[in-house]
Amino acid sequence: MIDLAIAPRPIRSVLVANRGEIACRVIRTCKRLGLATIAVYSDADADALHVRDADAAIRIGPPAAAQSYLNVSAILDAARRSGADAIHPGYGFLSENAEFAKACRDAGLVFIGPSPEAIAAMGSKIEAKKLAEAAGVATVPGYLGDDQSLGRLVREAENIGYPVLIKASAGGGGRGMRRVAEAADMASALQSAKAEARAAFGSDAVLLEKLVANPRHLEVQLVGDEQGNLVHLFERDCSIQRNNQKVFEEAPAPHLPQHVREKLYERALRLGRTIGYTCAGTVEFIMDAGGDEPYFLEMNTRLQVEHPVTEAITGIDLVEWQIRVAAGLPLPARQEEIRLKGHAIEARIAAERPDRDYQPSTGTVSAMYVPRGARLDTGIAEGSEVGLHYDSMVAKLIAHGPDRDVAVANLTAALDEFAVLGVGTNAAFLRDCTTREAFISGELTTGFLAREFAEGWTPPAASLKQLRAEAAAAWATAQPTIVDDPWERRSAFRVTSSGRPAKVEVLLSDDFGEVAVTVLKRPGDTRVAFDDGTTVVAGQPALIRVAPSEVEAALAALVIKARASLAIDATTDVASEGADENRLSAPLPGVVTQLFAVPGAVVEKGESLVQMEAMKLIHTLTAPRAGRIARFYCAVGETVAAGAPLVDIDSLEEE
Ligand code: ADP
Ligand code: ADP
Ligand code: MG
Numbered sequence: 142m143i144d145l146a147i148a149p150r151p152i153r154s155v156l157v158a159n160r161g162e163i164a165c166r167v168i169r170t171c172k173r174l175g176l177a178t179i180a181v182y183s184d185a186d187a188d189a190l191h192v193r194d195a196d197a198a199i200r201i202g203p204p205a206a207a208q209s210y211l212n213v214s215a216i217l218d219a220a221r222r223s224g225a226d227a228i229h230p231g232y233g234f235l236s237e238n239a240e241f242a243k244a245c246r247d248a249g250l251v252f253i254g255p256s257p258e259a260i261a262a263m264g265s266k267i268e269a270k271k272l273a274e275a276a277g278v279a280t281v282p283g284y285l286g287d288d289q290s291l292g293r294l295v296r297e298a299e300n301i302g303y304p305v306l307i308k309a310s311a312g313g314g315g316r317g318m319r320r321v322a323e324a325a326d327m328a329s330a331l332q333s334a335k336a337e338a339r340a341a342f343g344s345d346a347v348l349l350e351k352l353v354a355n356p357r358h359l360e361v362q363l364v365g366d367e368q369g370n371l372v373h374l375f376e377r378d379c380s381i382q383r384n385n386q387k388v389f390e391e392a393p394a395p396h397l398p399q400h401v402r403e404k405l406y407e408r409a410l411r412l413g414r415t416i417g418y419t420c421a422g423t424v425e426f427i428m429d430a431g432g433d434e435p436y437f438l439e440m441n442t443r444l445q446v447e448h449p450v451t452e453a454i455t456g457i458d459l460v461e462w463q464i465r466v467a468a469g470l471p472l473p474a475r476q477e478e479i480r481l482k483g484h485a486i487e488a489r490i491a492a493e494r495p496d497r498d499y500q501p502s503t504g505t506v507s508a509m510y511v512p513r514g515a516r517l518d519t520g521i522a523e524g525s526e527v528g529l530h531y532d533s534m535v536a537k538l539i540a541h542g543p544d545r546d547v548a549v550a551n552l553t554a555a556l557d558e559f560a561v562l563g564v565g566t567n568a569a570f571l572r573d574c575t576t577r578e579a580f581i582s583g584e585l586t587t588g589f590l591a592r593e594f595a596e597g598w599t600p601p602a603a604s605l606k607q608l609r610a611e612a613a614a615a616w617a618t619a620q621p622t623i624v625d626d627p628w629e630r631r632s633a634f635r636v637t638s639s640g641r642p643a644k645v646e647v648l649l650s651d652d653f654g655e656v657a658v659t660v661l662k663r664p665g666d667t668r669v670a671f672d673d674g675t676t677v678v679a680g681q682p683a684l685i686r687v688a689p690s691e692v693e694a695a696l697a698a699l700v701i702k703a704r705a706s707l708a709i710d711a712t713t714d715v716a717s718e719g720a721d722e723n724r725l726s727a728p729l730p731g732v733v734t735q736l737f738a739v740p741g742a743v744v745e746k747g748e749s750l751v752q753m754e755a756m757k758l759i760h761t762l763t764a765p766r767a768g769r770i771a772r773f774y775c776a777v778g779e780t781v782a783a784g785a786p787l788v789d790i791d792s793l794e795e796e
Pocket of ligand 1: 232234311312313314386441445446532
C-alpha cells in the first residue's frame with residue numbers, strides 16, 4: 142500500500158468538509174488508505190451517518206449551511222484542533238471555492254483538489270468559455286460580454302436567434318437558468334434571472350447561449366498530477382435530467398460514434414492542459430443528438446456526484462487518485478494503461494415525492510433495505526433523520542455489467558431490492574424510468590423525463606395493485622385466527638384449517654387512495670380480489686411490516702404505508718342497535734384479543750376500541766358515540782358472554 146506519510150506533502154489524517162453520502166464515500170477510501178478521518182457536522186447532523194463513520198467528529202455550527210458547511214473559519218478551526226493534515230471538500234458547499242482552497246493552503250493544510258488558480262479560472266462560466274475559445278475548444282454560440290445592460294443583452298439575443306438560454310455566470314447545480322422562446326419574453330426573463338442569480342450566487346452576471354434543441358449532456362473525467370501528467374478516464378453521458386439536474390448518469394455514452402468520442406477526449410485534454418489542471422475535474426459538453434459537434438459547457442473543478450460510474454468501468458478509486466495527487470505524488474497509471482471495462486449506470490436517490498410534483502420529503506428512516514449486486518453510496522441508514530436543511534439527494538445506486546443491457550437489468554434488479562421506509566423517496570420513479578423503451582434503447586436526450594412523464598408521475602397501476610395485494614394479504618394473515626365458521630355472511634374474516642378457502646375483506650388506505658379488497662387464502666395460495674373485478678396472486682417477495690391497524694410494504698422500489706381495517710364490521714351494527722348509546726357490549730360470545738384505547742382517552746364515533754375473536758371471526762368493535770372512555774369491563778385474553786358490557790363512554794359536555 143502507498144505510504145502517504147512519506148509523500149512530498151505528507152498526509153496522515155483527512156478532515157472531510159462535507160456531509161451525506163459524499164462524506165461517507167470519502168471516509169471509506171481514507172480508511173482503506175490507513176488515514177485517520179475527521180468529520181464535521183452541523184447541529185442538524187449530530188447523529189448523521191458521516192459522523193458515525195469517521196474516527197472523530199467536530200461540530201462546526203447551526204443547521205444553516207452558511208453557518209456550518211460553508212463556514213470557512215469554523216472548518217479551518219476544526220482542522221487545526223483535530224490536527225488534520227488535509228481537507229477533502231467533496232462536492233457542492235466549498236468544493237469550488239478558490240478562496241477556501243487558498244485559505245487551506247495558507248493554513249498549511251493540503252487541499253485535496255486543484256489549485257486555487259484553476260478553480261478561479263473555471264469558476265465563472267463566462268471566463269471559462271472565453272478560456273476554452275482561446276484554447277480552440279468549441280463552445281455554444283452566445284454572448285459573453287461585459288456589457289450587462291438590458292438593452293445590449295436583448296440585442297445580443299436577437300443576434301443569436303431564439304430560443305436562447307440565459308445562464309447565471311456563477312450558477313451551478315442546474316440552477317440560475319431561463320429558457321426564452323421569443324423576443325417578447327426576453328426583458329422580463331432577464332430581470333428575473335438576474336435577481337435570482339444575485340440572491341443565489343452573489344453575482345448577477347449572465348451569459349446567453351443558443352438553446353440546443355435536442356441535446357445530450359456528455360462529459361469527460363480528467364485527472365492530472367503536478368509532474369505534468371494529465372489523463373482522461375473516458376466519458377459519461379448524463380442526459381437524463383429534470384430541471385437541468387442529472388438524475389441518471391452512465392459510462393460510456395451509448396450510441397456515440399468513435400470520432401465524436403475522440404473529439405471529446407481531445408477537447409477536454411486540451412482545455413485541461415491549457416490551465417495546467419491537477420487533481421480530478423470534469424469537462425462538460427453539450428451536443429445535439431443528431432450532430433457530431435460537442436460544445437464545451439463548463440468545467441467542474443471537483444469530484445462529481447456521478448464519479449462512481451467511471452470508477453466502475455475503470456476499476457480506479459478516484460478519491461485515492463485525488464489524495465495521491467494532493468500529496469504531491471504522480472498518477473499511478475499512464476493513459477494507455479487505463480482500460481474501459483463494461484458499462485455502468487447510476488441512479489440518484491432523492492428524498493422526494495415524484496407523485497407530488499417532486500416535493501421534498503422528510504422524516505426518520507425506520508428501515509432500509511440494501512440491494513446486493515450493486516454499489517450503494519448512501520448518507521442515510523436506519524434511524525437517520527432526513528430534514529429540509531440540505532440537498533434532497535440521500536444516496537446513489539450504481540450498477541455495472543459487461544454491456545449496457547446487463548447494466549440496465551442490474552440497475553432495475555437493484556432498485557427492486559432497494560427500499561426506504563419512513564421517508565418517501567423517488568426509487569419507484571427511478572425504477573419506472575429504467576423500464577421505459579427509450580431508456581433501454583439508450584437513445585436519450587435531456588428531454589426524456591419531460592416527454593415520458595408529461596402529465597407528472599404516478600406509480601404504475603400494476604405495481605401498485607400487486608403491492609396493495611401483498612400488503613392486504615400480509616395484514617390479513619397476521620390477524621389472530623379461529624377455526625370454523627357458521628357466520629359466513631357477516632364475517633369479515635374467516636380462516637381455514639382444512640383446505641376450505643378463508644375470506645377476509647380488508648380496507649386499505651394509503652398515499653395513493655383507498656381500496657377495498659378481498660383476500661382469499663388457501664394453503665399455498667393467496668389471491669386478492671379488487672373491486673374492479675381483477676384478482677392478483679399474492680406471494681411476491683415484498684418487504685412487509687405489519688402493525689395492528691397499519692401495514693407498510695415495499696415491492697419493486699414502490700413503498701406504501703397503509704391504514705388497514707376489516708371492511709365488514711359485524712358488530713358495529715349490533716352495537717348501534719343497542720339501546721344504550723354510552724355502552725359498548727359484546728355482540729356475541731368470544732375472546733377479547735386487543736384494546737385500542739385506554740380509560741380517559743377521547744374517542745371519535747366509529748373509532749376502533751376492542752377487537753374480539755368469536756367463532757373464528759375477528760370483530761373490531763367501534764365506539765358507538767364520541768366521548769371520553771369511562772371504563773373498560775374487559776381485558777385482553779378474557780372470555781366474555783354475548784351482551785356483556787365492554788366499554789363505557791361519557792359524553793364530553795357532561796364534564
Ligand atoms: P454534478 O455536477 O457533480 O454532476 P450537480 O450539478 O448536481 O452534480 O452538483 C453537485 C452538488 O453540488 C449538488 O448537491 C448541487 O446542489 C451542488 N452545487 C453545484 N454547484 C453549486 C453552486 N454553484 N452553488 C451551490 N451548490 C452547488
Ligand atoms: P450547471 O452549472 O447548472 O451544471 P451547465 O451549464 O452545466 O450548468 O448546464 C446544465 C444543464 O443545462 C445541461 O446539462 C443541459 O441539460 C442544460 N443546458 C445547458 N446549456 C444548454 C444549452 N445551451 N442548450 C440546451 N440545454 C442546455
Ligand atoms: Mg454542469
